[in-house]
Structure formats: C-alpha cells, structure tokens
C-alpha cells in the first residue's frame with residue numbers, strides 16, 4: 001500500500017506531535033465548532049492563518065496535506081457550483097440568459113469551500129500528528145467518566161485500535177483478491193456505475209468471509225493472552241498533561257476572542 | 265517429576281454434532297508432559313491436534329475427563345487465568361494474532377490484561393523483544409513486518425507473560441523458508457532455556473527436531489515415542505497419511521537395493537555415519 005490513506009499517522013517529534021492526545025482531541029473538537037462562527041474575510045483569515053501556523057509547526061510536508069484534501073475536491077466543486085448559481089442576493093455580477101451570478105453567491109461559494117478545507121485540514125492534522133494508539137487511548141480516557149452511564153469506553157477504544165490495525169491488512173487482501181479475479185477475466189474498470197459496483201461482489205464476498213475468519217482467530221488469540229475486558233487492566237501508555245497543553249487552552253481563548261471581534 | 269500438563273481420559277466433541285462415538289473429535293486421550301520437555305504432535309488434517317492444543321489452556325473444555333496444568337484443573341473457572349498465564353499459545357496465521365498498531369503495544373497487550381505494573385511491563389517488553397531479535401523495532405507497525413517477524417512478535421507477546429509452556433499450533437506453516445528457520449531457531453532456544461515446548465506440525469522434518477513425538481490420528485494418540493524410537497519406525501507414518509522423512513525413505517531404498525546397512529537408523533546423523541563407514545571400507 002504505497003498511497004497515503006487519509007488519517008494515516010506521520011511519525012515525528014514536532015511540538016504538535018508532543019501534545020497530549022486528549023488536549024488535541026478536545027481542541028480540534030472545539031476548533032471545528034469555532035470554524036462555523038466565521039462569516040467574513042477577516043474571521044476566515046484569522047482561522048486560515050492559525051491553521052497555516054499549525055501545519056508549519058507540525059513539520060509535515062505540505063504535499064501530504066494536499067493529498068488529504070484530494071478526496072474532498074469533488075465535494076468542494078459541487079458546493080461552489082451550487083452556491084454560485086443558486087444563491088441570490090447582493091449585486092448581480094454576471095448575467096447570461098438564464099444564468100445569474102450574485103455577489104452573495106460568490107461569497108458563500110468561497111466561504112463554504114474554505115470552511116470545508118479548514119475542517120479537513122484540522123482533522124488531518126490531528127491524525128497525522130497523533131499515533132492511532134495515542135488517539136484511542138486519549139479517547140478511552142476522555143470517555144471514561146461516561147462508563148458509569150453504561151458507555152463501554154474501553155471496548156470502544158479497543159475496537160477502534162483493532163480496526164486501525166487491520167485496515168492495511170484487509171486493504172492488501174482486497175488488492176490480492178481483485179488481482180485474482182482479474183486474472184479470471186473480471187473487469188472492474190468499464191461499464192456504467194451499476195455494472196462496476198456489481199463487479200465488486202466477487203471481491204467483497206471472499207473479503208467478508210476472510211474478515212470473519214480473522215475476527216474468530218483474533219478473538220481466540222486475545223483470550224489465550226488472558227483478555228477479559230477492561231477490568232483490572234493496567235496500561236503501558238500513560239497520558240500526561242503538560243504546560244504545552246495548557247497553552248492550547250490559552251490559544252483557543254484568543255481565537256474565540258478574535259472571531260467574536262472580527263465576525264459580523 | 266510432576267507433569268506440567270496432565271490429560272486424563274479426555275473426550276471431546278464440538279457442540280451441535282451427533283452425540284454418537286464417531287463424532288467425538290478426541291477419544292479417551294491420556295497424556296502427560298513434564299516440565300522442560302520438547303514435544304511434537306503430528307497427525308493428518310482434522311485429527312484433532314488443534315482441538316487438543318486448545319484444551320491445554322482452557323480455550324476448550326473436555327466433555328469428559330480432566331486436564332490439569334501445573335496441578336490446576338482447566339474446568340475450574342477460577343484457575344483459568346493462572347492456566348492461560350502458564351500456557352502461552354502461538355497460532356498459525358501470523359496476521360490474525362496481533363492486536364495493536366505497534367510492536368511495543370502488541371507485546372504489552374497480554375501484560376496489560378494481567379495487570380502488570382507499568383515499570384515492570386517496560387522491562388519485560390524489552391527483554392521479550394530482545395529474546396526474539398526484534399529490539400529496535402518497537403515503534404514499527406505490524407503490517408510492515410515479514411511473516412517470520414510477525415510470528416516472532418507473537419512469540420514475544422507470549423514470552424513477556426512468562427509462561428512455563430508454549431504451544432505452537434502450526435506456527436510455521438504459513439511462513440517462507442527464512443521465516444520458518446527463524447521461528448524454529450527460536451523454539452530451540454526456548455527449549456534450551458527450560459521452557460516446555462509443544463510443537464504441532466504437519467512436517468515430519470520439523471517434528472523430528474523435538475525430543476518426543478506424538479502421532480495423533482482419528483482422535484486418538486497412536487504413537488508416543490522418543491524421537492530416536494520413532495525414527496526407526498517412521499516408515500509407518502505413511503499409514504496415517506503423514507510424510508516420511510527423506511533420510512528414512514533413502515535408508516529403506518538403499519536396503520532394497522541390497523546395500524548392507526543396519527535395519528534401523530536412529531537419526532539422519534546415524535545414517536550418514538553408516539554410509540560413510542561403508543564407503544571408506546570399499
């Protein structure tokens with residue numbers, strides 16, 4: 001698997017890598033909400049500037065970020081066209097027979113696509129700079145208070161980390177089965193969409209069967225290694241809040257202040 | 265010496281099958297394995313090897329009879345965790361027994377389950393990884409390891425739990441020759457360090473690395489012999505659909521050709537010696 005998958009961890013030792021996963025999770029969650037409050041050039045500018053700073057600090061090559069945006073390009077394009085042609089309001093900028101582009105349409109098109117880009121960049125930054133184990137550990141830790149209301153925090157985190165562990169394995173297997181079916185004359189490339197989806201059935205069925213076998217094997221191996229749920233379990237990984245994480249709170253306070261002042 | 269594994273009159277069948285005798289996967293098995301032994305189990309497909317192995321650490325429980333691990337019966341629920349701590353198990357598929365997304369976290373999994381304190385955990389992890397030759401790969405993702413490395417990682421995860429017995433259930437069968445050699449070497453060094461080893465395999469060649477060999481067929485132990493004894497009779501392995509080791513076939517054919525060798529050879533080395541002697545006489 002050579003191509004970068006969205007959400008893949010990019011190891012490093014940058015300031016952002018070193019932050020506590022809980023702090024990052026909470027920050028990203030709050031920041032994503034904040035993005036929805038930006039509504040003019042100044043406020044979007046502030047957020048863009050902030051995101052650019054974090055990307056710079058993460059020391060992760062820009063091309064990895066641009067790769068993470070690729071899958072949503074189509075969505076952005078649809079949004080832009082949608083707003084350009086359908087949103088009314090403000091001055092008429094362009095008029096040709098039934099097509100009319102309003103000032104408000106351009107504004108919305110720009111802002112919505114910026115919003116999407118900001119959201120994806122922020123989410124990518126989180127997964128690029130936080131190892132999957134840290135992420136699931138952070139999540140388990142943050143969800144822990146809810147266990148008393150019956151939320152299976154440990155199981156949830158374990159499920160997530162097992163999924164992350166097996167995604168590349170199953171991905172490889174998909175490729176293998178695809179090649180095997182192609183060698184028997186299967187065609188995944190041509191035909192209309194229905195036909196192409198249908199051509200994947202001979203890939204999916206063996207894949208499912210093998211995934212169930214894997215699950216059975218794994219459950220057995222886990223039991224053999226004394227797994228019995230979250231009770232009396234210790235953890236190798238320890239999470240520590242540091243002063244850096246406190247910095248995130250302060251930065252966020254400034255961002256909120258900035259947005260409040262700049263938005264209209 | 266008190267046996268570490270004691271199997272007495274064990275019968276087993278999978279639930280849902282017909283209760284008549286022929287559906288029992290294991291029939292009246294009696295077996296005892298002492299501390300520090302190196303035992304191989306061979307037998308044809310579906311003969312019940314994996315089933316027996318899974319009884320050694322309480323993953324399956326007998327319908328009749330009893331299995332005791334270091335004196336603890338597997339049927340008593342409170343014993344189960346001590347038993348699984350005592351008997352580690354390495355399975356066939358290298359991919360399907362790794363839980364975590366890094367080498368270090370995977371070795372930690374069993375220790376976390378046991379509630380080992382963190383400082384102790386770190387010591388045990390680095391020792392286990394060193395024992396299997398994976399030091400320095402702590403941060404690697406399992407996906408990028410070779411088959412042999414994955415199996416060694418699984419072994420490290422079990423060694424860290426400090427078991428007295430390690431059961432290998434066809435742990436080498438999905439590996440390339442290099443990976444197989446790595447794992448077999450590791451098995452040998454485990455035996456050397458005093459761990460009891462049970463190695464389940466299809467390969468007679470691998471089985472003959474052990475000191476004692478059990479042949480299982482049709483749900484019963486057909487033979488239970490020291491290596492050298494079985495070597496003499498290993499032409500009989502064919503009877504149970506098992507491969508006969510190459511030196512044994514060679515020996516039999518040489519005799520058929522009228523070459524004056526003794527009736528029985530104990531090992532490959534023995535055969536080589538005899539051939540040498542013959543050659544130097546002429």
Ligand SMILES: Nc1ncnc2c1ncn2[C@@H]1O[C@H](COP(=O)(O)OP(=O)(O)OP(=O)(O)O)[C@@H](O)[C@H]1O
Nearest residue numbers: 278279289307308309310311312313314315316434
């Ligand atoms: N979960 C199960 N449910 C029902 N029957 C099973 C189950 N697992 C195994 N069996 C049956 O029990 C018998 C013994 O299986 P077992 O896996 O112990 O054999 P084995 O000696 O390990 O074979 P192999 O060499 O193929 O690994 C087989 O006939 C098999 O079909």
Ligand SMILES: [Mg+2]
Nearest residue numbers: 313314315434
């Ligand atoms: Mg088996």
